[in-house]
Amino acid sequence: MVAEETDDAPAAVRSLLAAGVDAFACFGPLDATVRAARQxxxxxxxxxxxxxHLLYGSEFPRQAGAAGEGWYVVTAAVDATALKTERARAFTTAWRRLHGSVPGPYAAEAYDTARMLLAEFARTVPARGGHRPKRAALGGRMAKATYTGVSRGYAFGDFHEYHSDNQGWSDNTFVHQVRDGRFVQRGSLTDLQRAAEA
Known part of the structure; x- marks a missing residue:
């Protein structure tokens, strides 16, 4: 444990290594995690x-270089190129055609968010007159919206929080590993649990 806004992380890493730990987790900011990786x-x-999880899609692979190889991160963000669904394949193909590269981190989530918002915006605009909807009306619709995205369905609970049951949470939480200087998706928590049980 390292106190926030102190620089005693190197001493903490030395202490853990001396204690013979066989796994390591660093939940600090980017610069501290890069230093820990090098150490x-x-x-x-x-x-x-x-x-x-906040370091997924960050500069960690570039800044840590070889020291960052093999590090893991768990996040709800998906790499659409790793999915086998028709929806994910179509998204990846369209992205490649438009941008000349594979979708980057959070691309699927950004796409889903924009499409869901635009769909609800369109439903909120009156059929005649076409006036912009009141913000409160759109907010109310968003809280009740359901949407099927690239990798998951979106729905919201009574307090407007993202709603997911335990299975949905496990299916839509992904493990990524730094390989060859980039984040590579290894599978969902459900996938990895099944592999471990096999």
């Missing part, structure tokens, strides 16, 4: 290494 690599530590 672990210099010590020859090759056990599982985990970073916080």
């Amino acid at each position: 672990l690599a210099a010590a020859g530590f090759d056990g599982p290494r985990w970073m916080q």
